[in-house]
Amino acid sequence: xxxxxxxxxxxNKQVILVSNLMGLYYAVMLLxxxxxxxxxxxxxxxxxxxxxxxxQASGASWTGVFLCTILADAFYVCxxxxxxxxxxxxxxxxxxxxxxxxxxxxxxxxxxxxxAIPVVAKEYTAGLISSFVFIxxxxxxxxxxxxxxxxxxxxxxxxxxxxxxxxxxxxxxxFLQMIxxxxxxxxxxxxxxxxAVEYAQLDWCAVMLMGLIFGLLFxxxxxxxxxxxxxxxxxxxxxxxxxxLAYTEKAITPCKNYKESMRMMGxxxxxxxxxxxxxxxxxxxxxx
Numbered sequence: 001x002x003x004x005x006x007x008x009x010x011x012n013k014q015v016i017l018v019s020n021l022m023g024l025y026y027a028v029m030l031l032x033x034x035x036x037x038x039x040x041x042x043x044x045x046x047x048x049x050x051x052x053x054x055x056q057a058s059g060a061s062w063t064g065v066f067l068c069t070i071l072a073d074a075f076y077v078c079x080x081x082x083x084x085x086x087x088x089x090x091x092x093x094x095x096x097x098x099x100x101x102x103x104x105x106x107x108x109x110x111x112x113x114x115x116a117i118p119v120v121a122k123e124y125t126a127g128l129i130s131s132f133v134f135i136x137x138x139x140x141x142x143x144x145x146x147x148x149x150x151x152x153x154x155x156x157x158x159x160x161x162x163x164x165x166x167x168x169x170x171x172x173x174x175f176l177q178m179i180x181x182x183x184x185x186x187x188x189x190x191x192x193x194x195x196a197v198e199y200a201q202l203d204w205c206a207v208m209l210m211g212l213i214f215g216l217l218f219x220x221x222x223x224x225x226x227x228x229x230x231x232x233x234x235x236x237x238x239x240x241x242x243x244x245l246a247y248t249e250k251a252i253t254p255c256k257n258y259k260e261s262m263r264m265m266g267x268x269x270x271x272x273x274x275x276x277x278x279x280x281x282x283x284x285x286x287x288x
Contacts, residue, residue: 030064066208
């Protein structure tokens with residue numbers, strides 16, 4: 001039994017690491033040209049665009065930042081959390097992989113691919129294959145998982161969990177704004193009619209944002225107090241990156257939307273900082 005558990009422990013680590021390496025490939029494709037790497041832009045490689053529009057390039061940047069956050073979560077769980085947490089993370093990652101596959105299928109109809117979104121065929125096929133590989137990898141772990149249920153996520157038991165819950169609600173507010181409004185028209189003051197490719201990029205941006213929310217729910221349900229604190233520290237860095245990206249795009253964002261977004265991200269950042277350092281803050285306040 002000990003040997004089996006040890007083998008399972010190694011297996012779930014390997015699955016998370018392999019999936020992260022695959023994810024890093026897409027992260028480089030999304031952000032590589034923006035950090036000076038000599039590669040094609042995401043719009044050119046995956047949508048066949050000769051020149052990416054400002055809005056599509058912005059969407060690719062946000063998709064990349066969200067993806068990097070998901071990868072950082074996974075690395076943290078892989079190296080800093082218990083075996084039970086890793087097993088449960090694979091269940092969460094399986095849901096995210098199925099969600100991405102669903103979006104790829106939604107974009108695969110002939111009318112969309114040939115008329116609205118000129119997807120590069122070889123890259124689209126590779127994306128479908130990678131989705132099935134992700135699903136297979138995480139399913140191989142989930143099929144061996146025999147763990148009891150986690151905590152009740154909507155009744156946070158600690159201050160740290162309450163902060164994570166607040167962060168979840170904040171991210172959900174962004175997500176709901178994206179799916180219930182003409183988001184591209186509302187948040188961009190770039191002239192011209194929005195294109196199908198830009199909306200397709202928005203779809204991927206929304207899927208990755210939902211992945212961030214799944215990660216927060218996972219942390220609330222399955223991580224211990226100390227593991228949640230470490231998870232919050234990872235998210236502090238991620239939120240700072242998002243705020244910096246929003247700052248760089250101030251010129252293409254209407255003033256009202258920019259201020260609202262920065263306030264919301266500031267509130268989420270404050271919750272993340274308190275979740276990560278709340279104990280130290282309270283100790284210092286008591287000493288004062």
